[in-house]
Amino acid sequence: MFSAASVLCVGGCGGVQSALDPAGPAAAVIADTWWLMAIGATLIWALVMVLLWYTLARRQDGPEFAHGTSLIVAGGLVFPSLVLIALLVYGTATGRSVMATEQPVDLVVEVEGRQWFWTFRYLDSDGRPAAATRDVLALPLDALVEFRVSSADVIHSFWIPRLGGKIDVIPGRVNTLRLRADVAEPMRGQCAEFCGLQHAHMSFEVVTLPAAEFDRWLAAGGDTPLPSSALTPADPAAPATEPQP
Numbered sequence: 454m455f456s457a458a459s460v461l462c463v464g465g466c467g468g469v470q471s472a473l474d475p476a477g478p479a480a481a482v483i484a485d486t487w488w489l490m491a492i493g494a495t496l497i498w499a500l501v502m503v504l505l506w507y508t509l510a511r512r513q514d515g516p517e518f519a520h521g522t523s524l525i526v527a528g529g530l531v532f533p534s535l536v537l538i539a540l541l542v543y544g545t546a547t548g549r550s551v552m553a554t555e556q557p558v559d560l561v562v563e564v565e566g567r568q569w570f571w572t573f574r575y576l577d578s579d580g581r582p583a584a585a586t587r588d589v590l591a592l593p594l595d596a597l598v599e600f601r602v603s604s605a606d607v608i609h610s611f612w613i614p615r616l617g618g619k620i621d622v623i624p625g626r627v628n629t630l631r632l633r634a635d636v637a638e639p640m641r642g643q644c645a646e647f648c649g650l651q652h653a654h655m656s657f658e659v660v661t662l663p664a665a666e667f668d669r670w671l672a673a674g675g676d677t678p679l680p681s682s683a684l685t686p687a688d689p690a691a692p693a694t695e696p697q698p
C-alpha cells in the first residue's frame with residue numbers, strides 16, 4: 454500500500470509542468486529546497502507523533518513527568534528557532550543563485566500577459582524586437598534569458614515550473630526574471646494567478662533550441678517554423694490579437 458502510494462507520488466513528480474523535474478539551475482535549487490523541507494517536515498511530524506503517542510500511552514496515575522518545562526523550552530522554543538534560522542540562512546544563500554542577478558544575460562525577452570494569452574518579443578543585441586511569438590516561447594539552450602514581464606490588463610503570473618520560480622505580471626509595471634534552460638525536453642508554462650474565466654487556458658509551450666539554431670531563427674525574424682505553430686509577425690507596435698477561445 455505504502456509502496457504503491459510512493460510510486461504514484463514519485464511518478465507524479467515528472468512531466469512537462471513539474472517543478473520537481475527541473476530543466477535549469479534555478480528550478481534545481483527550488484526542487485532541492487522543496488525536498489529538503491518535505492523530508493524535514495516529515496521527520497518533525499514523525500517526532501511529534503512519537504511524543505504524542507508517548508503522552509497518551511502514559512498512565513494517568515503514573516509518576517509526574519520531571520522534565521516538563523525543559524521539554525517545552527527545548528521543543529517549543531529552541532528547536533523551532535534553530536530550524537527557522539537554518540532555513541533562513543539556506544534560503545538567503547540559495548536565493549542569489551536563483552535570481553542570477555550577477556551573471557551576464559545572453560538574451561532579453563519581453564513578455565506580455567493578456568486575458569488570456571502570452572506574447573513574447575525577442576530583442577536583438579541593439580534592444581530592438583527581432584521576432585515575436587504567441588503562446589510559444591522559443592529559448593536557446595544553456596543561455597541566461599532575462600524576461601521583462603508586463604500586463605495589458607489584470608494581474609497575471611508568469612511561471613515555467615521546470616525552469617524556475619514564478620513572478621507577478623502587473624499592469625503598469627515591468628518585473629524581471631532570469632532563467633536558463635539546460636535540458637532540451639518538452640516544457641510548459643502557465644499563468645499562476647487567477648485572472649478570469651479562461652485563466653486555466655492561459656498556458657504556453659516552451660521550445661528549446663541549440664544556440665546556433667535559435668540564432669538562425671531569430672536572424673530570420675522568427676519566420677522559420679518552430680516545432681509548434683502560433684507564430685505572430687515581429688511587430689512590436691502591432692495590437693494584440695484576439696484572445697483564444
Ligand SMILES: [Cu+2]
Binds near residue numbers: 569609646652
Ligand atoms: Cu493570467
